Amino acid sequence: MCITPTNRRSFIKKMAATAAMTAAATMFPGIVFAIEQEANLPSGNDLDWKKGPCRFCGVGCGILVGVDKGKAVAVKGDPNSSVNKGLLCVKGYHQTMCIQAKDRLTHALVKKNGSYVRTPINEALDIVANKMKETIEKHGKDSVAMYTSGQSTIPEGYVASKLMKGAIGTNNLDCNARLCMASAVTGFLTTFGADEPMGCYEDIDYADYFITWGNNMAEMHPVLFSRMLEEKNRRGAKIIDFATRTTRSSSASDKSILFEPQTDLAVANAICHEIINKGWVNKSFVEKHCNFSKGLTNIGYGLEDKFKFTDKPEKIDFEAYKKFLEDYTPEKVAKYSGVSVKDIKYLATIYGDPNKKVVSYWCMGMNQHTRGTWINNLVYNIHLLTGKISQPGNGPFSLTGQPSACGTAREVGTFTHKLPKGVVTNEKHRRLAAKIWKVPYGRIPAKPTYHATEMFRAVDRGDIKFIWTQVTNPLVSLPKTSRYRPAMEKDSCFVVVSDVFPTPTSDVADVILPASWHIEKSGLYGNSERRTQHWDKMVEGPGETTPDAWMTIEVAKRMGFGDLFPYSEENHVEEIYNEYRQFHEGAKHGMAPLDVLKKQSGVIWPYVDGKSTQWRFNAKYDPACSNGEDFHFYGKPDGKAVIWQRPFEPAPEAPDDEYPFWLNTGRVIEHWHTGSMTRRIPVLHKAMPSAYVEFHPEDAKMLSIGNGEKIKVTSRRGSCILPASINERGLPTQGQVFVPFFDENMMINDVTLDAFCPISKEPDYKKCAVRVEKA
Amino acid sequence: MPIKSYLAHPQEGKKEDLLMALSKINHCEVIPAQNKDVIVLVTDTESEIEENILKEKLEAIESLKLFSMVSGFDTQN
Numbered sequence: 001m002c003i004t005p006t007n008r009r010s011f012i013k014k015m016a017a018t019a020a021m022t023a024a025a026t027m028f029p030g031i032v033f034a035i036e037q038e039a040n041l042p043s044g045n046d047l048d049w050k051k052g053p054c055r056f057c058g059v060g061c062g063i064l065v066g067v068d069k070g071k072a073v074a075v076k077g078d079p080n081s082s083v084n085k086g087l088l089c090v091k092g093y094h095q096t097m098c099i100q101a102k103d104r105l106t107h108a109l110v111k112k113n114g115s116y117v118r119t120p121i122n123e124a125l126d127i128v129a130n131k132m133k134e135t136i137e138k139h140g141k142d143s144v145a146m147y148t149s150g151q152s153t154i155p156e157g158y159v160a161s162k163l164m165k166g167a168i169g170t171n172n173l174d175c176n177a178r179l180c181m182a183s184a185v186t187g188f189l190t191t192f193g194a195d196e197p198m199g200c201y202e203d204i205d206y207a208d209y210f211i212t213w214g215n216n217m218a219e220m221h222p223v224l225f226s227r228m229l230e231e232k233n234r235r236g237a238k239i240i241d242f243a244t245r246t247t248r249s250s251s252a253s254d255k256s257i258l259f260e261p262q263t264d265l266a267v268a269n270a271i272c273h274e275i276i277n278k279g280w281v282n283k284s285f286v287e288k289h290c291n292f293s294k295g296l297t298n299i300g301y302g303l304e305d306k307f308k309f310t311d312k313p314e315k316i317d318f319e320a321y322k323k324f325l326e327d328y329t330p331e332k333v334a335k336y337s338g339v340s341v342k343d344i345k346y347l348a349t350i351y352g353d354p355n356k357k358v359v360s361y362w363c364m365g366m367n368q369h370t371r372g373t374w375i376n377n378l379v380y381n382i383h384l385l386t387g388k389i390s391q392p393g394n395g396p397f398s399l400t401g402q403p404s405a406c407g408t409a410r411e412v413g414t415f416t417h418k419l420p421k422g423v424v425t426n427e428k429h430r431r432l433a434a435k436i437w438k439v440p441y442g443r444i445p446a447k448p449t450y451h452a453t454e455m456f457r458a459v460d461r462g463d464i465k466f467i468w469t470q471v472t473n474p475l476v477s478l479p480k481t482s483r484y485r486p487a488m489e490k491d492s493c494f495v496v497v498s499d500v501f502p503t504p505t506s507d508v509a510d511v512i513l514p515a516s517w518h519i520e521k522s523g524l525y526g527n528s529e530r531r532t533q534h535w536d537k538m539v540e541g542p543g544e545t546t547p548d549a550w551m552t553i554e555v556a557k558r559m560g561f562g563d564l565f566p567y568s569e570e571n572h573v574e575e576i577y578n579e580y581r582q583f584h585e586g587a588k589h590g591m592a593p594l595d596v597l598k599k600q601s602g603v604i605w606p607y608v609d610g611k612s613t614q615w616r617f618n619a620k621y622d623p624a625c626s627n628g629e630d631f632h633f634y635g636k637p638d639g640k641a642v643i644w645q646r647p648f649e650p651a652p653e654a655p656d657d658e659y660p661f662w663l664n665t666g667r668v669i670e671h672w673h674t675g676s677m678t679r680r681i682p683v684l685h686k687a688m689p690s691a692y693v694e695f696h697p698e699d700a701k702m703l704s705i706g707n708g709e710k711i712k713v714t715s716r717r718g719s720c721i722l723p724a725s726i727n728e729r730g731l732p733t734q735g736q737v738f739v740p741f742f743d744e745n746m747m748i749n750d751v752t753l754d755a756f757c758p759i760s761k762e763p764d765y766k767k768c769a770v771r772v773e774k775a
Numbered sequence: 776m777p778i779k780s781y782l783a784h785p786q787e788g789k790k791e792d793l794l795m796a797l798s799k800i801n802h803c804e805v806i807p808a809q810n811k812d813v814i815v816l817v818t819d820t821e822s823e824i825e826e827n828i829l830k831e832k833l834e835a836i837e838s839l840k841l842f843s844m845v846s847g848f849d850t851q852n
């Protein structure tokens with residue numbers, strides 16, 4: 001087919017129009033466009049459209065990538081994906097443009113006498129394997145570590161876990177999902193005994209109210225937010241934004257309620273107090289399906305190295321719980337939360353009304369919290385007390401940040417304490433892993449070792465002498481990088497970094513391995529709604545770029561574990577997935593076979609008898625329910641969910657005379673996390689070229705600070721200079737500043753605090769105390 | 776040389792105003808739905824600079840409530 005540039009252009013325009021009409025048809029069933037405009041639209045051209053999930057966020061939109069002569073030239077939303085129904089956000093559309101970046105890592109680089117030398121990939125992998133082996137021989141298994149990602153594919157996470165836990169026999173594996181999702185996991189496990197949300201995105205089509213807890217969905221989960229806005233426009237669904245900062249989400253919501261940092265714990269308890277006080281408890285649901293428990297209090301903040309904490313749950317009864325809530329009347333809580341009595345009661349009324357369906361959404365605001373597990377528990381309490389759970393349009397829904405935080409980090413289990421099924425501390429789970437991996441049972445250690453923060457502390461102490469990071473950029477994303485960057489620079493630790501682009505982390509590496517980007521390899525991701533999505537390799541990567549899974553396998557073989565990694569280079573994704581699926585067999589977590597995933601735009605697990613389970617724990621939808629009741633929380637041995645008594649406890653560091661402002665950090669819609677990909681996409685980089693420090697206009701006035709003026713933000717850990725932003729993207733409350741963390745030239749994580757939730761070990765990036773002054 | 780398509784959602788009762796406003800802007804083609812409050816918008820610009828200027832113009836339209844991107848093509852490749 002011969003196409004001239006002009007008619008090719010008009011052809012592409014028609015394609016673009018078709019894509020939009022298709023998306024509109026999915027969103028507005030029965031929609032009609034003028035006949036002449038629908039006529040003669042192309043059904044496809046010389047582009048080869050290949051399906052996959054978006055590379056970026058945990059929404060997991062389906063994309064179609066148009067490939068022409070071996071190059072990715074276009075991206076559009078997959079109209080067959082029920083996640084996004086053809087829509088994409090600005091990052092999603094532009095994603096493939098980063099492949100063309102001039103500074104792409106195309107070959108392995110090995111540091112020799114202080115400078116990097118281009119090295120054949122096979123030689124670089126020899127060096128990595130030899131170094132790892134030698135370190136183990138000299139210093140023992142626990143002197144080597146791997147740090148991976150919620151952006152690793154399922155096969156990548158699986159082989160990393162198999163190498164570390166099954167082959168080498170160390171639990172020194174953790175991942176960056178510890179920084180974003182760990183509190184969600186411990187919240188689910190403590191309340192339900194089973195990880196991941198019970199509902200799915202289809203809840204959006206049924207809910208009357210969406211209550212977002214510290215969650216700027218308009219920027220962080222934009223396509224889901226568009227779907228919510230559709231429901232707002234179409235049938236009057238309401239969006240209530242409960243946050244510490246006014247954002248794009250707040251302005252698009254029906255109501256915005258602001259609270260003082262950390263007091264979400266108290267407000268959640270006050271909502272429960274009001275629900276009980278007003279008699280809105282769904283008594284039969286609570287009696288049949290819930291237990292009450294309390295745990296330890298004053299549990300610390302993990303600020304010191306080798307911090308240890310184990311909770312001691314104790315059963316209580318409803319009366320004791322009710323008594324505990326007396327400290328949380330709306331009147332008492334209003335005094336320190338900044339939320340009025342009226343607004344607390346308003347929130348309680350929404351949850352308490354039996355005729356209104358409510359979905360609660362949250363992400364980093366609740367998870368990156370020194371009481372992250374508790375606040376997750378507390379929001380579950382609200383849904384359990386009212387029985388608004390596991391039904392279409394009713395439920396708590398913890399969203400993920402990364403595209404495979406669920407699929408890889410949580411389901412494959414690339415955390416120190418996890419196995420692909422269950423935890424290392426459980427003998428049954430270790431035996432299952434040993435059987436499937438074909439390794440001696442005794443090789444898998446029963447004790448977890450280092451969670452993310454502690455892993456980098458161990459590097460600093462010299463306890464870890466070899467670390468391999470994959471698909472992540474910890475020297476921008478860890479809290480308190482002012483400690484961990486010098487730690488990684490020390491000669492005591494050999495650093496291997498596998499990435500697509502150079503980053504501040506690869507800057508300290510001894511060996512840099514060139515990784516294939518998303519569509520240059522096959523893979524699987526799992527999104528926030530338990531949807532597993534497969535894609536086939538779409539284009540060739542440049543130079544000697546290699547999929548991370550294959551690099552791990554090559555290193556394993558070189559270390560003498562070839563028999564445990566018998567996969568073929570062409571087919572390893574399929575072979576690994578088929579092996580991995582065995583871990584989850586059964587009605588509670590069964591995963592779809594690969595041939596089904598190849599045909600469909602993702603499949604939600606549990607996949608039972610050829611069908612997805614959309615609402616878990618509800619006998620109407622979930623074949624794993626076996627107690628003969630309407631609901632069965634089968635993650636717990638007695639089939640009951642737990643309502644937790646968890647108090648308000650203050651943040652470890654709060655503003656004082658010396659450091660009078662709260663510092664809150666987060667993201668912006670244009671950039672993906674540390675910006676290593678999106679800052680190489682010209683249109684996104686231009687839209688948001690650098691980070692900034694956001695002020696409330698009154699604070700700016702008081703300090704005589706003008707827009708764009710250079711400001712030094714200083715904490716007890718370090719400082720960072722950024723331009724001031726007043727009344728632009730977001731509006732922090734008075735006494736608070738906000739800084740996005742995507743910009744490696746303005747390292748706000750030099751300033752943040754490495755305090756974490758003692759249960760989940762997830763750091764709190766949302767609260768520490770800083771001083772601000774003109775630079 | 777980007778070509779993009781969007782769904783443009785008008786403010787309540789302002790579909791005609793939005794259609795009019797969009798039709799007046801260069802580099803825009805519009806396809807209104809006949810029976811729903813949504814307009815398909817295809818933009819075709821020569822450069823990113825032109826595209827940014829266009830975006831600013833679009834964002835300034837008062838009758839526009841929300842526009843979401845659906846697809847994009849880079850004709851340079």
Ligand code: SF4
Nearest residue numbers: 054056057061089092
């Ligand atoms: S919402 Fe998330 S998954 Fe969807 S296109 Fe945007 S970045 Fe990608």
